[in-house]
Amino acid sequence: MKTTAVKDGDEYVLNGAKMWITNGTVDGVETGDAYLVEASVYARTGKGSRDVSLFLVEKGMKGFSLGQKIEDKCGMRASMTAELVFQDCRVPASNLVGEEGKATLCMMRNLEIERVALAAMSLGIARRCVEEMNRYAKERHAFGAQLNSFGQIQRFLAESFAEYQAGRSYVYQVARNLKLDSVGNGLDADGVKLYCGQMGKNVADRAIQVMGGYGYVGEYNVERLWRDAKLLEIGGGTNEAHHKNIVRDLSRQVGAAGSSVAWQLI
Template structure:
């Protein structure tokens, strides 16, 4: 029987390298990216220079070929200092994994090397205004026309929209076909005529990662840009999410760990009633509960990552469980960290309020935690 997961010396080396990079070249820009609501270009350049912007891309296409666990470690360590920056490797994996899983060799060879080099980023477009959790209700259409497809409609809440050069877009290709089996996936390029972006969303958190609508007005897509077979798009999309919701779990762990780190440093310095507040048993109990929650979430993430690498049959359950648990932990731990800092925690002089705002989205995107519980329950009921 395979071990649930095993970290190697390579994993430890990756963690050390990413942590150093994050603290020295990403953390200094985190507050500014949040305050200005600007994409952290300095973080992107630092990640590209270190080959951590898309570590999952296979070596055959010029990538680092990192396994799922290593990719999670990268995302976790970046999220520890800046959640917005951690979405660079996370969204690159989400956008490009459908290609890795299902695209033709020609499509992979065209789009994965630029991603691996850092010349282009990749985003993922599934949700719409009226088709969030209910993905099969999407209205975006791709109509065959000669050797091409003509795309019309919109996509909502797309991470890093406008920054990414490439987009994996899901659209209905057979309006009269069976529900869910009438959707296909395509690669859309930023330069395609008729493709544009809506205004940036004004968000609670992850403000350094632009979230915008994608708008398609008779966008002509060459037929060879389809990902997988016609009608297989939703199956590819859901299989992708089985793997990539683990990266959101890793992001949540990183946010929670960063909050815990700051809270620990503060309570060891802050004095009240003549002693450090870390000496009060009530504070110690809070810290212990926070650390216990972070570590259990981390272990779940790493187990799910190992299952992703092995394509285990129970990946859907473990991916959903890791994402659900880790994001709930991130929300709880960041809230407690703000509480430990008292009035200071509520100000922008410390990063805790930003981390608390950033944590909330991990309970929502790539499937709300209510949807994750449905996924888990269905797996349990199937036996």
């Protein structure tokens, strides 16, 4: 995090830039109206790595502008993504959200919520793919028989359905137990997104394979779903970051009283 915020009288002066901002722009010309929470402007107000503050930055503030609009994304094209630039951007001190230097917990809490939401998004992609390939495999005939009568196709359908249902159970379990005002849910937030992100892309990949050439074109939807699913292995935390975080959190629980892993929630 390189963006800085320096107190100057009854204002903060922000300098830096934020990349990959969801809804950073709508028309490619101007910023959105305001940025807070997931699109918040977090800026360092001290020298410590966790000395982070949260500000509400509004459209039209001097020094706040739109940088580049990200073009030609692989997927999620309906979601505008852009860079936000702060060049001596003056923000009233009243726009500080919470206490100065105390935003890290808020940021991490919001990240946990985001990861559960992204897992649910991947779950939706998987369900649509199962529905599409199931319909196609029943209606399509090859060699005088329905496509779903062949063992390889049955494997794609059966494994996809089972993995979708497993992901559904995990998402609902974590969402049901998640307290929105709490921090420290990282183990399952990482776990559910890691599983569902990979699961959704794998199911979409199978759907394309079941449909063959038709699956590779836009008319049958699944190629778009595959492109959208790929982002969920990157956005909100990469798979590699989830691996690191899960092992770190599990190792902290070694030696703790009682069972030390997430299945306590079941």
